[in-house]
Amino acid sequence: MDFDRVIERHQTNSMKWDAVSTRYGEEGLWPMWVADMDFQAPKPVLQAMEQLVEHGIFGYHTIPNSLREATTSWLKRRLNWHVREENIVFTPGVVPAIHHMIATFTKKGDGIIIQTPVYYPFYSLIEFNERTLLRNPLIEVEEGHFTIDFEDLENQMKKGAKMLLFCSPHNPIGRVWRKEELEKVAELAAKYQVLVVSDEIHSDLILTGKHIPFATVASSKGVEIITCMAPSKTFNLAALQLSYAVFQNKRLQKEYETRLTKQFVGVDNPFATAAAEAAYRYGEEWLEQLLNYVRDNIQYLKEWMKEHIPKIRVIEPEGTYLVWLDMRALGMDAKELETWLRKEAKLALNDGHIFGTEGEGFARINLACPRRNVEEGLSRLYAAYIKRK
Ligand SMILES: Cc1ncc(COP(=O)(O)O)c(C=O)c1O
Structure with a gap:
């Protein structure tokens, strides 16, 4: 399975891609939120x-x-x-x-x-x-x-x-x-x-x-x-x-x-x-390949963050393809962070506070996507970060 392959999901009635602007009240967002994957299911399926x-x-x-x-x-x-x-x-x-x-x-x-x-x-x-x-x-x-x-x-x-x-x-x-x-x-x-x-x-x-x-x-x-x-x-x-x-x-x-x-x-x-x-x-072989791909994406995210925005702490997951990001050191309250992610970074992550008050200042990013999609999301984050600095 080629997990690097980018498959167009716009106009497929995908919640992640097609409902994002309605859900977030903003156009042009890069969707790394709801927990599904941008990969095709295994061939036998x-x-x-x-x-x-x-x-x-x-x-x-x-x-x-x-x-x-x-x-x-x-x-x-x-x-x-x-x-x-x-x-x-x-x-x-x-x-x-x-x-x-x-x-x-x-x-x-x-x-x-x-x-x-x-x-x-x-x-x-x-x-x-x-x-x-x-x-x-x-x-x-x-x-x-x-x-x-x-x-x-x-x-x-x-x-x-x-x-x-x-x-x-x-x-x-x-x-x-x-x-x-x-x-x-x-x-x-x-x-x-x-x-x-x-x-x-x-x-x-x-x-x-x-x-x-x-x-x-x-x-x-x-x-x-x-x-x-x-x-x-x-x-x-x-x-x-x-x-x-x-x-x-x-x-x-x-x-x-x-x-x-x-x-x-x-x-x-x-x-x-x-x-x-x-x-x-x-599906077992497909799953093993998927897990390796997700591990690599997480490793990439960790290294990228350390190099580009060390203020954002990556809480490394032991399971799932979702990563909890501690953004509190950016110095914004929950509302400001939410607005900044939408309006400046043009990114749709899951805002941490929806998971409970303990999640304020955090966000959840979904890494079950081709590496190119991760790169796009991170470059948006970086552009907004540099502008704010
Ligand atoms: C912990 C947990 N439970 C349940 C679900 C959703 O389950 P379902 O789509 O089968 O209702 C999710 C989806 O992200 C989840 O993370």
Whole structure:
């Protein structure tokens, strides 16, 4: 796969490229924001979808058993996680899946913990469902290394939290949690009877270290855990809206499935199931190449920043293709920084404050794009920086 190839995405109804001016209220922005990639999905995925087009009938669809098999063998092969096919519930996107978990397993007013700054839809799901948001901000224990504040986590749990929305790997910080960290979280969740919903959508995108499914450490600690996963970030299939939840507890699974069935929520798209299955069966080599490309982009960004704008601190991610940039030393408040990025740098990054107040003065940049696109983004940043100096 030629990851250097630049593929035009304008006028394809791409959110990243075509909705950017509406979203940011500014024309001519270079888009390095929403978490999708500017790369084509693996060839076998395209071929699987072409076959469907050739057949040409798009009636109501059902999830094939072969997708369950491809999914469990992927989890075994990549993560050494042995999941039973019947413990998987397919869902139309991780965010909707979490919404239904909140609605099924908690009540109005119940406390839900998130580890901030964090993927911003978590806030909206908690608030929309009228649950109580409990923050457990991550702490930077040494230069560029963030971890969980366990003392504070315990305090939040003591407040009667019913659920922890755990992000693993963490977006936007990029942490790939170590076994000891997962074990501590599991011990606390078990002690305070907190249901853990572990959003592991980025679990295939590991740059250093290895992803440990939370469920593999949690089960022995007596924690209730539901894992959310998807091939969408891994293989750039977000628009197909296929994800899945892995359950450890049959009773919880039944409750959840009943809710989804009664509300007619499911994965009904033959393109999604065909693409997911092809990706899991034949996408491994593509993924390895992608990860190398992203690693190189991150290395490039780090070196470039050190040389050109050392005031911007690159928080090097262990996972995901998203990089958290600490721009506080530029001396602007959150609003000024936002305006400067749009109006002066002409760049669309995700403003740090949308991930929570801890993100003020930060921005998230998406490096899942050809190197030339990274260079364009950085040259815009540099031009604005020089002008401001
Ligand atoms: C942590 C996390 N969860 C969920 C999603 C989105 O999931 P979906 O598109 O399946 O709703 C994202 C996308 O960026 C994400 O970063």
